[in-house]
Amino acid sequence: MGMNCCKSSCWKIGLLVVVGVAALGWVVMALWNWLIPALFAGGKEIGYLQAMGLLLLSKILFGGFRGHGCHGRWYRHRLEQMTPEEREKFQTGMRGWCCKRKDEAAETKE
Numbered sequence: 001m002g003m004n005c006c007k008s009s010c011w012k013i014g015l016l017v018v019v020g021v022a023a024l025g026w027v028v029m030a031l032w033n034w035l036i037p038a039l040f041a042g043g044k045e046i047g048y049l050q051a052m053g054l055l056l057l058s059k060i061l062f063g064g065f066r067g068h069g070c071h072g073r074w075y076r077h078r079l080e081q082m083t084p085e086e087r088e089k090f091q092t093g094m095r096g097w098c099c100k101r102k103d104e105a106a107e108t109k110e
Helices: 002-039 048-062 070-081 084-097 102-109
Strands: none
Touching (some): 002 048
16 A cells, blocks of 8 residues: 555656656746747747757756756755754655655554
8 A cells, every 4th residue: 555655656756747847847948938039139939849948958067956066965965964853754754755655654644
């Protein structure tokens, strides 16, 4: 049961990531088409795939979206500061985060 729950959660998270990236591409396209032609005389509108390419290019050039850069360093630094007991408790909590078994959930309610 626990494994199916985790697979289900992973699919949901994956779907949310795909929808989020698609929406972000649309936002880039809409902002570009609104701003660039108005600000620059020679600015042309772009299509959705071009907006996704622009988003990828900005990710490559500026190292954007999360999980890298200062956030990742802060997280690693924080984990290094924990005692082994605190780290084990944290890791156990993270493992149980995506899917608690029904018997564990019932125990916590009591």
